[in-house]
Every structure is written in structure tokens, then in C-alpha cells.
Amino acid sequence: MFAVACGAAVANVYFSQPLLVTMGHDLAMSPALVGSVVTLTHVGYGLGLFFLVPLGDVADRRRLIVAQLLLLVVALAVVSTARTAAVLLAGMAATGLLAVVTQTLVAFAASLAPPAGRGRVVGLVTSGVVIGILLARTASGLLADLAGWRSVYLASASLIALLSLVLYRVLPRHNGTPPVPLRYGQLLRSTITLFARERLLRLRALFGLLVFAAFSTLWSSVALPLSEAPYFWSHSAIGALGLIGAAGALAATAAGRLNDRGLSRHTTGIALALLAASWLPLAFTRSSLWALVVGVILLYLAVQAVHVTNQTLIYALHPDAGSRLIGGYMVFYAIGSATGAIAATALYTAAGWGAVCALGATFSCLGLVLWVFTRHSTPDPTAKAT
Numbered sequence: 001m002f003a004v005a006c007g008a009a010v011a012n013v014y015f016s017q018p019l020l021v022t023m024g025h026d027l028a029m030s031p032a033l034v035g036s037v038v039t040l041t042h043v044g045y046g047l048g049l050f051f052l053v054p055l056g057d058v059a060d061r062r063r064l065i066v067a068q069l070l071l072l073v074v075a076l077a078v079v080s081t082a083r084t085a086a087v088l089l090a091g092m093a094a095t096g097l098l099a100v101v102t103q104t105l106v107a108f109a110a111s112l113a114p115p116a117g118r119g120r121v122v123g124l125v126t127s128g129v130v131i132g133i134l135l136a137r138t139a140s141g142l143l144a145d146l147a148g149w150r151s152v153y154l155a156s157a158s159l160i161a162l163l164s165l166v167l168y169r170v171l172p173r174h175n176g177t178p179p180v181p182l183r184y185g186q187l188l189r190s191t192i193t194l195f196a197r198e199r200l201l202r203l204r205a206l207f208g209l210l211v212f213a214a215f216s217t218l219w220s221s222v223a224l225p226l227s228e229a230p231y232f233w234s235h236s237a238i239g240a241l242g243l244i245g246a247a248g249a250l251a252a253t254a255a256g257r258l259n260d261r262g263l264s265r266h267t268t269g270i271a272l273a274l275l276a277a278s279w280l281p282l283a284f285t286r287s288s289l290w291a292l293v294v295g296v297i298l299l300y301l302a303v304q305a306v307h308v309t310n311q312t313l314i315y316a317l318h319p320d321a322g323s324r325l326i327g328g329y330m331v332f333y334a335i336g337s338a339t340g341a342i343a344a345t346a347l348y349t350a351a352g353w354g355a356v357c358a359l360g361a362t363f364s365c366l367g368l369v370l371w372v373f374t375r376h377s378t379p380d381p382t383a384k385a386t
Contacts (some may be wrong), residue, residue: 001170002109002125007132008163009069010102012076012095012156013041014136018223018238019149026149027085035345038220039338040089044096046334049103053327054187056104057320058179062171065101065108069164072098073157080153102129103330107322110315111177116260119312123256126308130252130300137219138240145234177320191324198317203374204310205329207268209336210367214275215303216340217360218282218296224345225286225353244293255305259312265375267309272368275302279361286353306367307333336363 016023016037024034055064075098078091106125113121140152182190195201222241226233251271258267275298281288282295314325340363347355 001167002105003128003131005065005128005163005167006102006105006125007128007130007135008156008159009072009099009105009132010129011132011136011139012072012099012153012160013045014133014219015140015152015156016041016092017219018137018141019144019152020223021227022144022149023088027082027088029085031345031349033085035220035342036089037092038216038341038345040093041096042216042334042338042341044093045100046096046331046338048097048100049327049330049334050188050191052097053100053103053107053330054191054324055184056107056323056327058182058184058187060173060179061104061108061323062168062173065104065171066164066168068098068101068104069160069167072101073161073164076153076157076160080150080157100327100330103326104323106311107315107326108171110311110326111319111322112172115316118316119256119259119308120253121256122312122315123253123259123308126256126304126311127250127252130304134243137238138243141234141238141240177322180320187324190321191328194318194321194324195328198314201314201317201325201329203370204314205332206370207272207306207367208310208329209332209339210363210370211272211275211303211306211336212333213336213340214279214360214363214367215299216337217344217356217363218299220341221344221348221353221356222285222292224348230286241292241296244296251301251304252308255308256312259309264309264313267305269368269371269375271302271305271309272364272371274298275306276361276364276368278302279357279364282360283354283357285357302364 020034020037023029023037024031052068072095075091075094079088079095082088082091106122106129109125110118110122139155140149143152143155195205223238225231226238226241255267255271258264278295278298280295281291282299284291285295310329311326314329315322317325340360343359344356347359
């Protein structure tokens with residue numbers, strides 16, 4: 001249920017990516033304004049990570065999760081009925097803000113897991129996130145072709161409403177770790193203090209920023225060349241492209257098990273090398289669909305392996321501050337995603353697909369260089385975690 005709920009919630013962040021062209025036409029939005037749909041969603045997500053996710057360390061997580069899901073239903077209803085660009089953008093920002101319930105669920109699951117198997121549990125829940133992201137693009141493209149882009153958000157609102165009722169009944173009534181006695185202001189300040197104190201947290205946050213900037217560089221812009229000559233793909237075809245990244249779900253569970261075996265450093269290095277390599281076949285997207293397929297699979301494997309490793313290791317630093325640690329780390333994820341989205345759409349307009357691939361490769365290579373220079377200068381993170 002944790003995995004299913006995570007997938008359903010995070011999908012709302014990604015529904016819009018195959019729909020940008022149609023949204024823009026429907027509401028008479030300029031190309032630059034259309035790109036801000038994705039950016040504002042991630043900005044909202046980033047704000048939620050800092051201001052909402054830490055509440056999981058001081059509040060009843062079960063009630064917090066259900067309340068956020070019900071508010072998410074309201075935000076989705078606003079998006080589905082928007083008649084102006086301003087209302088749409090506001091609704092998308094609120095959707096991103098409340099979709100951070102995903103990270104509250106991840107922290108909740110990690111708190112309930114035994115330390116020796118935490119990597120496996122985080123990997124399993126994260127595989128639900130991966131599948132949610134994949135199905136988001138496929139489902140949104142298919143529904144948009146059948147009933148228009150608004151039907152995507154109406155359907156999601158209905159699903160989230162149902163899930164909120166189910167989760168209220170099935171989620172454990174205990175937090176796994178006892179709540180900490182902090183006021184809200186103290187809670188937010190302690191999140192910043194954790195970053196100042198923990199070098200491992202800062203390093204893993206930078207890895208998260210770079211890999212998700214690369215991830216967003218691809219997925220915020222790939223619909224543009226695929227909707228043009230020589231492909232002219234439909235929404236559903238573009239959305240289905242995400243299904244070939246299903247290997248990412250396998251990478252999530254495998255990376256979790258490797259972390260439990262003390263191989264976090266090697267897992268990170270190999271994954272970052274694969275991420276950098278993925279942009280070579282992706283550069284040939286316009287001339288070869290097989291190159292696109294290979295590139296997407298490599299990129300998904302790499303990003304999810306690094307992401308699961310990051311979450312497993314930082315949670316183990318201070319289990320009693322799990323929500324703050326994961327929320328703070330994911331702020332960097334949101335920054336990276338927003339940066340990749342806005343830069344990729346602007347670059348595609350100005351210089352084409354080759355420039356987008358160069359941008360993604362730059363983010364990826366920066367992550368690999370960071371790993372090379374820090375792999376021996378920090379204590380073995382897995383050893384510290386176990």
C-alpha cells in the first residue's frame with residue numbers, strides 16, 4: 001500500500017509532460033508560459049518538501065498523509081476546471097506542493113523497517129514511485145487522446161480521494177519512531193541544522209540535484225521532437241515511451257539490496273557512469289528510435305539507483321529525524337528537476353535537441369566528477385548506516 005500510494009501521488013507531478021502542447025493551445029499560452037507549467041509544479045513540490053514533509057517527525061503521520069491527500073484532491077479539481085492560464089498555474093503549483101505526501105510515505109515506511117532491511121524496503125517503496133511516474137505519462141497521454149487533457153486530472157482526483165479513505169483504514173497508527181517535541185519553527189530550523197552538521201547529507205543532496213536535473217532535462221523536452229517531423233507522435237504514443245523505463249523499478253529494488261550489503265559507494269559510481277553514457281544514444285533520437293529506447297533505459301536505471309542509495313543512507317543518519325532528512329534532501333531533487341525543465345525547454349527552442357542532450361550530459365558528468373573526488377574523502381556511508 002505504501003508503494004501504491006506513493007505512485008499515485010507522485011504521478012500528479014508528471015501528468016502534464018505529454019500534455020504541454022495541448023494545454024498551451026487550449027488556454028492560448030505562449031511556449032515559454034507552457035514550460036512554466038512543469039517548472040511551477042516542481043517549485044510547489046520543493047516548497048512542500050521543506051514546509052510540509054518535516055511535519056512527519058512531530059505529527060501523527062497517518063492523519064497527516066490523509067489530510068494532504070484530501071487537499072490534493074481539491075488542487076486537482078482546480079486544475080481540471082481551469083479556464084485561464086493563471087488558474088492553471090496556481091493549481092499546478094498547489095498540486096506539486098501537496099504531492100510531497102509521497103516523501104512522508106517514504107519516511108513512514110523507512111521508520112517501520114528494521115535497519116538491516118531498510119534498503120530493501122526503501123527500494124520497494126521507491127519502485128512504486130518509479131511505476132507511478134511511468135504510468136503517469138502513459139495514462140495522461142491515453143486519457144488526453146480519448147477525452148481531453150482535463151479528464152486526466154479529474155480521474156486522478158477520483159483515485160486520490162479513494163486512496164485517502166483506504167489509507168485511513170490500513171496505515172499503522174504508530175509512527176515507527178516517536179514524535180520529537182519541537183515547535184514548527186524549531187522543526188524547520190533543525191532541518192537546516194542537519195545540513196550544516198552532516199557532510200554526507202550535503203553530498204547526497206548534490207547527487208540528487210544533478211541526477212534529477214538530468215532526468216528532468218529529458219522528460220520535460222522529449223515530447224517536443226517526438227511531436228514533430230519525422231515522428232508526429234500522439235499523446236498516448238509519447239506517454240507510452242515512459243513504459244520502457246520500467247527497468248528503473250528493477251534498479252530501485254536492486255539498489256536497495258546492494259546498499260544493505262554495504263555496496264553503496266560502488267552502486268553510486270556505476271550508476272553515475274551509466275547516466276553520463278545514456279546521453280550518447282539519446283543524442284540520436286531524431287534518426288533512431290532504438291537509440292532513444294536504449295538511452296531511456298540507461299537513464300532510468302542510473303537515476304533510480306542513485307536515488308534509492310541516497311534515501312537509504314541519509315535516513316540512517318538520524319532515524320528520529322527521518323522526515324526532515326528526506327524532505328530536506330528532496331528539496332534538492334525539486335531544484336534539480338525545475339532547473340532541468342526550464343533550461344531544457346528554453347534550449348530546445350533556441351538551439352534544438354542536440355543542445356538539450358549536451359545539457360543533460362553536463363549535469364550527468366558533473367555528478368560523476370563529484371563522486372570521483374569525494375568517494376575516498378568521506379567515511380563509507382553504508383558502514384555508517386548499518
